[in-house]
Amino acid sequence: MVKPIIQVKDVSFTYPGSEEKVLNHANLSIDEGEFIAIIGGNGSGKSTLCKTFNGLIPQFYVGDFEGEVQLGDRETSKYSVAELSKDIGYVYQDFENQIMRPTVIDDASFAPLNFGLKDYQERGLWALEVTGISTIANEFIWQLSGGQKHLLAIAAVLSMKPKVLIVDEPVAQLDPQHAEEVYKVLKKLNEELGMTIIVIEHHAEFIADYCHSVVLMDQGRILWKEPVKTALSKVDELVLHGIYPPQITQAANRMQTTRHHCNGLPITLAEGIEYFCHFPQVIPFPYTEDRQKVPTKEQPIISFEKTALQFQDLRRQRKQVLHNIHTSFYEGERIAIVGNNGAGKSSLIKLIAGIVKPTSGEVKVLNHTATKASPEKLGKYVSYVYQNPEEMFIEDSIKKEIELFLKARKVPDFEETVKTILYDFALSELQDKDARLLSGGQKRRVSLAIAAAMQPHIILLDEPTANLDIATKKHVVHMLETLKEHVKTIIIATHDMQLVAEWATRIIVMHKGEIIADGNRYDIFGDELLLQKAGLIIPQIIELSLKLGLPKPLYTIEEFCSYFHSVEGEGLAYEYV
Amino acid sequence: MSIQKSYQLTQSQKMMVFILSMSLYGLSNMFTELIPSIQLGFIELSVEYFAFIPLTLCILFHPLYAAVGAALGEIIFGELMLGQFGGIGEVEKFITFSLGMFIAGILVRNPLNRKQVTFGVLAGLLIHHLLGTIVDIGKVWIGVEELEAISGLAESVIVIEGIALLNDLLFSGILFALLPTLYLVPRLYGKIEPLLGMKPRNNKVHYSLGQIVTPKLVVISVVLATVAFLSEFLSESDWAFGEWEPEFLETIGSWFIWVPISAAALISVIMLIVMRSKSKSNVKELKNLG
Amino acid sequence: MNMYKSLSDKFSLEYVKGELLKTAYGSGDTFLGRLDPRTLIFWYLFFAIVPWFIHNEIILVSFLLFMLMMTYLARVSRLILFILCIGLLSEITVLFIISLFFGGDLASIGPLFWLTIKLAVISLASVAIFTSLDPEKFSDALLRLGVPAQVSFSVSYGYRILPTLIEEFHKVILSYRLRGKPPEKTGLLYWRMGVYYMKILVLSFYPLILNGAKRSRTTVEALETKGFSHSTNNQDVKKLKTAYFSFHRNDYFFIAFSIFYIGLSFTLSIYY
Structure with a gap:
């Protein structure tokens, strides 16, 4: 006992x-x-x-x-x-x-x-x-x-x-x-x-x-x-x-139109394989991978030219954070930068915001050299959303947080803009509250609204889904869509592979300060060696679809489910549940 | 376990206020040490210190812990860490500063009353700087053998210290203590307390300022506050100087160690013995509280 | 000593970080650093107080020589020494010049000179001791000497939390800069820029105080769960914490030599 x-x-x-x-x-x-x-x-x-x-x-x-x-x-x-x-x-x-x-x-x-x-x-x-x-x-x-x-x-x-x-x-x-x-x-x-x-x-x-x-x-x-x-x-x-x-559990739940929980649903990868391998598959394969790239504009919005970055740590030892970064970003791209802690993701986006200056090489943002411009000046074009939203809160109400930038620059009719933004991000009700006292998801929303109010061309998000429960996370993904109306390019540094799989059109994999891969989700999630090297763990549903030996990885639960015939009544699958 | 009746903090809440005050004022002190001061002839327009941080915290929370925390923060961050620790010289600053902040804190009963806050802040600053000035003059007094014999020296010391006092009060006092405090206190009131898991200080007590502030009251309150500060300080801290003695003697085992340090011991230990006897009398009280 | 401090303006944030580590943890390898912290503190207490009451020139000079020796032994950084000298000299010069306005004459230089020597002895003593003394050891020594445990905890906590605080401060300032706008004209002697930055600096403490409040709540809760309050009133714990303290031959030698030297100075002063 x-x-x-x-x-x-x-x-x-x-x-x-x-x-x-x-x-x-x-x-x-x-x-x-x-x-x-x-x-x-x-x-x-x-x-x-x-x-x-x-x-x-x-x-x-x-x-x-x-x-x-x-x-x-x-x-x-x-x-x-x-x-x-x-x-x-x-x-x-x-x-x-x-x-x-x-x-x-x-x-x-x-x-x-x-x-x-x-x-x-x-x-x-x-x-x-x-x-x-x-x-x-x-x-x-x-x-x-x-x-x-x-x-x-x-x-x-x-x-x-x-x-x-x-x-x-x-x-x-x-x-x-x-x-x-x-x-x-x-x-x-x-x-x-x-x-x-x-x-x-x-x-x-x-x-x-x-x-x-x-x-x-x-x-x-x-x-x-x-x-x-x-x-x-x-x-x-x-x-x-x-x-x-x-x-896996969500997918299994969706496949079962009649509720039947005698032994429960599969909850781990191994159980998922066991469960789904007996499901009848839809033939022919319903999805063709959307491999077409976003048409490349002749003029990049951001370009890195042989950029390197070093830091001096407290013991005065030099530490190479980024090596020889050479790449360009274009309008309309949805870019996700992935990699482990210390791979250099945050440093890369900080370079774009002009918060840190490269040790060598150049960073160009909309034809301005970020290397020379002050953060105040770049603030007009680029806005940077911190990983911890609280670090962005400097005023005592949400409305003031959002106004700050517009007021400082004496933008005419800023009240209208603020109103629209408050509405778009569902903050109108909360506008007089102190942002610090809100829940995690609301804080994140405020931080995105602050960035949107700066009316930037480029928005940089550092771990936008960290510390959120999954429901709030879904909401943030929805917010990214709202953001799209306000800006040209969104760049996200993240660990959240589910977000990457569902949202990004271009994925950049970093490892030890270098870009080791650059492509769409098909290129990245299909390459097991690459994932291992970069220490990435792919979303369960993709892994399941790979383990089941499906012709290609499936990225969302919806895609996954539509690949199988759902089981109705006394279908075959019940034997294995 | 019911909701508290009067404004009283638990020991751990006091510790939160202490740590908060220490780390933030310490940090600010590190910066003010690094900000260049503007030299206008002999007059130095320096930022000196961000007194608004301890002032705000003293007004919002427990004045003693915020005041002592800030004073300690200054020593740790502004002196020890920058390698500028002045040893004994810091003790005087520690006492005058925390006393000033403490008085400012107890003078304010309603944090939302701007007049009260203004009065409290100015009184606190005046006490801190005045005491500091007196100590500075006293140092020259003791340090120079026959001060009166040298014509002009006494006057010049007083002039220099006087100018410094005015600067501290009017320049940094208003810009870096009064105005920011007036800005911060109403903004933080009611907002910061829940973050520490406590109730805001009661602001139900209303007085008209003219009624309560008379010169007599000011003098009496300063004297009382000093006494209150010292006694509270002693009762809260468990000074137990002297535990080391037997063991120390054992290790050394020789009488002559006392020859060189007797002079130092005479001065410092007398003070500490007085403190200890006071704190002993407070031990019972402390136990009742704890 | 205000001037000596204001001169430190050339320190950058990086410099502060570097200096912090150096003063904090680079001290154990000098002769003084290896002594028992209690020896150092008692030695310092003597030289911080006694000189004030000594007006004999011979004793003061011999004390000064002793201090110079100690400063050399402690390997005090040259920058700090330089700042110290400038501070002392300028303070006395200003005092002298003003005293001239009040009918003073060259005769005031004499006493002022001896005041300077006195201040130099006291300052050098503190610089020598506190660059040699590891702050951890210093706080442990305070604990052993009966100073409340909160004080000694705060010293080491300060070192722990400073990098975090600087980081946080940096981010808040950046938020102001990214979303604010500096004045277009710099103004005479950059006064507009000065005001802009000072304003940011003051305002930044609003978020810092709130964030700090959250942090200290966790810290104090965790302190409680780690038995800190248990340790503050417990003599055995204090002993255990400072069990590594011990007087060695060097301590006795150092004390004996100091006594001998002080005795010698006093004897000299009697005969001359």
Whole structure:
């Protein structure tokens, strides 16, 4: 009989100074050794729930708290947060802010040191070993990559050897390869050390691959807790709450016109292959790849001529970020720049915006040499949307954010423009609010609206779908269409291969500061060696179509489904469901 | 666990204010150290410091933690990190600065009342700079053997310090403390508190400024504030100077270590002993709070 | 010492970053850097306070020589020394010139000269010690000496967070620049540009304060979960944190030599 390690009994909570109940009579029980995912739309109370597990709520936040939470056999309100934290570790979504010390090993052993454990150094080293970053033990924090920082944040919590580990959005800020790495570490902790792992996660593919069970939350309530397969098969209910199950599950759900969930739908790639290989295929193949290129205008909008970029790091060592970039972009193209963290994607688009200047070579933007123009001047033609929208918020209301550029340049009738933009981006209602206080998706919308208001020829987006739940992501893709009416060329740097597959007409693959491929999705996603070299992980549906040996990769669920005869009534497929 | 009645912060919320104030004011200090000052003859128009950051935070949150955090931030970012740490000299700045900011913070009861904010800011700045000026003059006093014997020196010291004081108050005081504070406080009020998971400071208390501000009140409040600041500071910080002593003696094991440091010890330790005795009397109080 | 500070205007952001690392972590390899931090702090306390009360010229000169020796041992960067000298000289010169307006004469130079020497001793002592002292060690020493744990935490946290802060600040400033517009005319002595940049600099703290608030919330929550409050009131933890402190032969030698030297100066002053 497995013991429950966390029990939440009828818990409600309201933050001080707020009326709204963040948790509303929540009930939950988590067993020892579980690997569990908590899902729910933005603002459904997931993080707040997790903060009741280690006593941060109600001890740290003096709000209205009702109910009872037990960790093991201790009631959390009767023990200090520090005391409870010996048994439970918490890794934040903004994990960078929980790294306290200047060097890696110091940070990893910080908690055991604070608790006065004599073997704090050994514990720190052990934790680094487990997370696989012991080679960087003596580095300074500011020299680490995002992925390494995340592993360090986990290690720093592990050094207490807790029984429970909570990780809030483990992969939100990581590229797919590093995300996989983090999950492998979590799996190891769960299987080898018997640690209970709780993740807050939007990415259903990771849930399907790693978790045992799923908890769905909505508006502070816990709707249900189910084994992973049952949970992810409830496609319609999940979609209703803004959660998108794995593409394979969605496709399978669509193929089944009559609901029949006896064993649930396939949720992983392997199950998908098993499931779909028996489906009757439509012959002849209904799609012909749209291989025609956008007609090349004689005059490029942006051109790079043998551009190279170097940075000097804190130790005064030169670091080559971009090598010999030589390419041109044209009007009307939808360009996606892909590659792993550190491949040089962001640097490339920053060069276009004139935010960084090349060490050698030239960048021309609409016949202006970006190398010489100040950011203010280039701002007329190019607008750059940061990865983190909050970094663009400098005013105290959305309307003012959007006006700023137009007002500074004394554009006549700017009020009209602002109104149109507010309307186009569905922000009219929110215009007097401070952008920082909005939800993730709304923030992203504001950042796009700010860029559109600058009426640029070119718009540059750095990771426009990072940190968003899937429903909001879909909305952003829709927003890109809105943007198209305002600008000539859109360039996106992203990890999000689903976005690339559905949106881009031209894909540029970067690796270690060089462009290693440039073509359409057919060229890129069909080239397995290339994908491996660049560390790209293609969307599940494409991989499935390749694994099934279909004549060519299929990019969207719609395309995929139309390739098969849907199963009606007592079709053949049922035998295999 | 019910909603708090009066404006009181938990220990961790105080720590948030402290860290916020320390890191931001520290950062700003690093920049102001790097901004060139305009030299007009002997008069120096310098930016000096972005006092609006601690002022804003003192007015919005717990004045003590914001004030001490800022003063510490200045030492860490503006001095230690730039390799300009002045050692003991910084202690004086630390005390006068945090005192000034603290007073500004407690004088403002309603952050949305512009008059109150203006008055609080100016009072805080005046106290900080006046104390600083007195200490500076005092330094020359102690440093030069017979100051009065040298004609003109005392006067020139006072003139220089006086001009510096005016500059600090009228130039950087208004441009970099008062105006930005007036801009920021109403904008941040009610918006920043939820980010820290707390309630905004109560602004229900309304006074007309003319009624409450009399010269007598100003003098009394400054004196009281100083006392309040020192006692609160001591009770909040757990100074426990002296733990090292036995172990230190063991290691050294020789009496003569005390010969060279006795002079230093005499001056610094007397001060710290006074502080410790005060803090001991406050220990009970602290325990009750904690 | 205002002037010495204002002269530092030539530092760029890059320079600051570089200097930060150098002063922060490049100090352990000097003779002074290897001493126990507590030795250094006590030594410094003596030379920061005592000179104020000494008016004997011989003692002051011998102290100055001692400080020069220490500055050499600490390998203080030449730029800092240069700035220090300029600062001291100009401060005294201004004082002297103004004193002339109030009926002073050349006779005031004498006492001012000795004041300068005094200030030089004190400044050199602090420069020598604090370039030798690794900030981590310094904060640990403070902790051991009973300063509240929040202070010593803040010192090392400052080093941790600075690169992040600079990065964030940089981005906010860029947002203003990308979406704003500089004045068309630069104005006399670039005053318009100056005002434009100062305005941005001040305004940028509105977003920075809000972003900082979010950050410090996570930081303090995480501090709590990592048992920081547990450690602040616990003597054993403090001992454990500073367990690497130990007095070596060099510390005794250094202390003994300092005492000998100070004694010698005082003896000299009696005989001459």
